[in-house]
Amino acid sequence: MHIVVCIKQVPDSAQIRVHPVTNTIMRQGVPAIINPYDLFALEEALRLKDKHGGTVTVITMGPPQAEGALRKALSYGADDAILITDRAFAGADTLATSFALASAIRQIQKNMPVDMVFTGKQTIDGDTAQVGPGVAKRLDFQLLTYVSKVSSVLPKEGQIVVERRAEGGVQLLKSRLPCLITILEGNNEMRFATMPNMFRAARHAVKVWDREAAGITDEDVVRIGLKGSPTVVSKVFAPTPHTDPAEMIDVESGNPRDIADTVLAKMFTRFPVVAKEIAKRA
């Protein structure tokens, strides 16, 4: 069984700061991590490999530094890693990204057929959850999103049963390989890499594919990168407070009960809706 896992290297958004003057993102010193949602996808793929045998290939499209993310994936136990990197990919939105990834996966398939593609639920920088569905449609793979559990796989028969998170419940879906699965977070935990795997990851030659190696013809250059991206960012700005600052409740006595009573009195006068809501509960 051959599973391709799409991972993305993202800046650790918990550590991102906005330049106070220019309102731009300060990436300086912000560590790059594997998109946390993708780790659930990778671990799920590794578990299936442990169970059924086979190969796990990780791929990422990104700048040369993204190799770090692939190496890390190798240390967890992925068998092979491909970095898809080319200036021509810069500025890609999800439509252009899925085009490039799908093309690369087709190249991978030339060497070894791909049974499943795994992606994370979404990235923490793009946050769109669109790349997975996009890749599936382009490859004409069955698309199974928000999968919380891969219940069973029968590789020979090409059958798969998954639990998919839906609104208000869980769908039990039966489908066929090849398929693309976007994995929901929280249902597994990434393993701790063994020392032999650390050595292997440090020594493994990550494959680096440029546009051509990823199978994108000159003709298709208009479908990747900035050119192939229908969406355009027209403005980036810091959220501005559109509300007035709070009315501070100042009570001479400082007695909590007085403070509480004062707030309630003020609120009931200014917000009849709240007063009504409270009355409903009486």
Added chain:
Amino acid sequence: MSEKFDAIVVGAGPSGNAAAYTLAKAGLNVLQLERGESAGSKNVQGAILYADALERMIPDFREDAPLERHIIEQRMWVLDDESFVGSHYRSDAFNKEPHNRYTIIRAQFDKWFSGKVQEAGALVVCETTVTSLLRDEKNRVVGVQVDREGGTIYADVVILADGVNSLLAKKADFHPEIEPKNVALAVKEIHFMPQEVLQERFNIGEEEGVVIELFGKITNGMMGTGFLYTNRESIAIGIGCMLSDFKEQKTTPYELLEQMKNHPSIKPLLAGGEMKEYTAHLIPEGGYKAIPKIYGDGWMIVGDSGMFVNAVHREGSNLAMTTGRLAAETIIEAKAAGKEMTAASLAEYRKKLDDSFVIKDLKKYQEMPDIFHSNRQFFTTYPELVNRSVHSMLHVDGVDKKTKEREIFSSFKQNRSLFGLMGDAYKLWRAFR
């Protein structure tokens, strides 16, 4: 299926990187282990890079190393509660290439250095902590154990470059627990500031930088100093005092830093900046007398782990790199001579150190820690007196200067006997001599 290497270097700070780089360049099969996410991810430093130590290994480092600014001005401020007396030294000679000192951001610099180590051919594995040293039946060090499954790794020699709080050296009984009086606790913050604002504020050009050394009442009478460095787009500000003093005074380093940042002479320098990062770290400041045993059968100690810090001149990374390089050269020579990595063959390391500026400098200041420990007036009384004196001379109020001089002199005497004053001067002279 355990692996075996010519050498294992524990730690990817400046000392470990220097050692691993030198070994790998010479064609040895080197493994470097670092517990942090990446080289530099756990490292804190002010941070000034002294070019020389690095230049000896990588002569063209200026081409691609992430350097912030070269230093053209050094200020030395002695502060009391509301003022400072200080000296500034600025010279255009510092603008001549090659520059001698740079501000750096350690996280970026260490990453760059680690890249060089890998290019040189060493195998670098991060996020892996060495938990103990492996010994053979003769008690020789033969490798390391790490915190991962399948983590027994062998080598002819292990270099401990694991920093100030070397748990490994302690566990292996190479040296005892460091005493709180031999180690300073330093805290540092990085304040982001637009480049133009920073340059205007410090009166410097595009690539130029300033260092401010801070002494006096900012340490609340504890033995320690503060510093402020200009990076490209940020200011590094920090303060450190002896751990033993913090324990006694029950002050936290954080409070001390807050207090220093609010000093009327410092606050305007930081105004409008945005705090980006807060870190705390130990600095070994025991000096010459605190250096432990630094080599033995199959092992060597380099950098902070061996107390190689010149606290007086605030030099550490250069000693770290130099000790790392010299340890590596010792190994390379021993190997070339077909010798085993025994204490006898590694003794050459100590000789190399004795001949270098490392031991010479540390010896020169060996009395310094003791003097400051037992003479607190350097951190309290003097800064205050000096500031008051200057204030008095500059404050025009109808009192003649002669009377003012007399008053200043008597206030010095009141606070410290004439004998004490002369003694202090002598002690300092001796220590610096």
Added chain:
Amino acid sequence: MSEAPVKKGKRKFELDPRLASYKGVWVFVEHERGQVHPVSWELMGEGRKLADMLGVELAGVVMGAPGEETRRFCNEAFHYGADLCYLMQDDILKDYRNEPFTKGLTDLVNAYEPEILLLGATTQGRDLAGSVATTLKTGLTADCTGLTIDPDNRSLAATRPTFGGSLLCTIVTLNYRPQMATVRPRVMAMPDSDASRSGRIIEQPLGMVESSIITKVLEFIPDANQDKPQLAFADIIVAGGKGMKRPENFQLIWDLAQVLGAEVGASRPVVQAGWVDLDRQVGQSGKTVRPKLYIAAGISGAIQHRVGMSDSDCIIAINNDPNAPIFEFATYGIVGNAMTILPALTESFRQALATAKKAG
């Protein structure tokens, strides 16, 4: 969303004449188990505004199994502002599945050419939107928090958080149609329903046979709803943050919530510390809420929390730090220790309730 160098949307722009035929605003009406997801009506309210700005019609798209229920959804769509509905009925569409829904919606778009297509940013909406945008080869902006029309070029300007919510960005899809966007539940206000409104229905067949569809739904296991918090639709929420210090103190939040019959919410650190379930997290990576009253105790008001609750009608904030960011946007601010203020509030509310009860 691309991380491209910011291209200025303001440059001279001419829409490709081939795209000029694309007219009208569509809202996909999402339903599951006989219930329309409220986000669809929230979008209908928003879609109405966009359609009016453009001077075009607003349409609902209803896809489902043939029957009364599906027709009823069309009527509801009219009540919430739609001028017409595209209706696709087929047994295949009984449960949501990607393949037939993608084909159906793609065909409808190709046949009737809307300029804007909006969907809820739910598991269903995102699954479908990502697929349809790819088959249509058009732009899709995910998880928007604001939609408007750029008067310069009549294009949809979609605003969404980026970089973990620290910034917002506005995204346009210039030379592609339709312009697609998904919007989170509860971000837009629920419009009033007007039962007197009605509209036209345009039917279109799906044109698929079940045997050609690979993925089958074996079972739908509904969530055990009883003890799932319904935070998104609560009218009163009492929320606590890291400032509550210890899990035991969080009981004070529960106490007040119980007296008020309110839901309990929390900031992320509280959820991460395991004091309450993930379902109760309010904010960027949790729920968006718009209650009438939101009481925030020991919550600093970080932007990621703020985006999830700042549309509450009235916000009471309790924080011991007078400079806490939450005071910049709360309605009432109380500087003090939550551990003493909360019990006092609980008592005051108890009394208010008793008075209201007496008054009948």
